[in-house]
Amino acid sequence: MATRVPLADLSVNILKNRPKASLSKPIKKSKADFSYTENILMNMKLAEKKNTLKVNFLLKKNCIDGRERAEVVLWMYEVMWIEKLNDVTRQTAVNILDRTLQKRSTSSSRIDLVALASILIAAKLEEVIVPNPTVLIGYPSKRFTLKQLYRMERIILRLLKFQLIRPTPFCFLEAYFHTTRIDFKDKMQNFSRYLIDLGTTDQHIATYAPSKIASSALYIMLRKASSKNWWYDEFERVTGYTAEDVEKVIEPITKLSTSGLKNDFYTFLNNHYKRLL
Known part of the structure; x- marks a missing residue:
């Protein structure tokens, strides 16, 4: 896989230490x-x-496998949390990535570019303030240019026929x-x-x-x-x-x-x- 911004070394077991919660009985609502x-x-x-994923959407020739997809999604989440994007934006970006992979075979060397373009498109749909594209291309060690990012954005929009929501x-x-x-x-x-x-x-x-x-x-x-x-x-x-x-x-x-x-x-x-x- 390509070089990306490294994750911090964290070790918090959230489920093990999760405080017990109790349900309240039904309340009245109008x-x-x-x-x-x-x-x-x-x-x-x-x-x-509409715009559903097939069960075998990753089985196209030359496409990344499930393990590589998981690594890419992890990296996308880190980028989106750094950029303070909301919950819906994160899920929308991953969905755009998956639907693109379903329609277009993507190699490991290009998957980061597809992921960045998916984040940019999702942010334009859901966020008030969109991340700076110049900052985005810096996350994968500046391996891509703005021109490449915008070109991939156009490719995704055409592939998905602008059916993004x-x-x-x-x-x-x-x-x-x-x-x-x-x-x-x-x-x-x-x-x-x-x-x-x-x-x-x-x-x-x-x-x-x-x-x-x-x-x-x-x-x-x-x-x-x-x-x-x-x-x-x-x-x-x-x-x-x-x-x-x-x-x-x-x-x-x-x-x-x-x-x-x-x-x-x-x-x-x-x-x-x-x-x-």
Whole structure:
């Protein structure tokens, strides 16, 4: 892989030291709150059916493999956190990268350029202040020029036919929090966000619908927060999924969150979430 900005040596086991949280019983919300958010959820579920990833989207000739993709996503996250880009921008950038890899074979020597262009496009869509392109090209040891970055940006836009907007798991998760009658604590919400971010490097999780990924993170958090299942009917009502519907997504996310991984991405996320959990 190409030389990139090195990660700091971090070692915080966030799950092991995570304080226990408890669920509050259902709270009252106005019908207007439910109706408005439920309409948004319905529209997002229609929108997520477009621009999907195939199960084998990385199996093209000369394309990078799952391990290299995970390394690139880790590096993208570091760049985006340094640039203080928001949650939706991070997820959108990775989705643009994946959809580009699905349509265009990319070698290891060019993947950083595709990643930078994906970040730039996502930032233009979601951010008020866009990162300076001159600064962006400095992250991969200045191996690329501004001209190359802008050219790759145009290539991606043409490949994706300017179909760039797709609801992210974070969009669904926030809608679930607003729709549910359960009174979530901030640390519980952040734990769900952590699980979504943790699953980003897994190429198989990336192929599932964003609503399923968000629902799986919500389910895992609820199951850890309460030994009783009084919340299960509320989970079904809010997400539209049963436990069986999201079982295939729950399993890999659970493995990632409980296996005590020592890889760079796990360590990197622990460092950034340690104050929130």
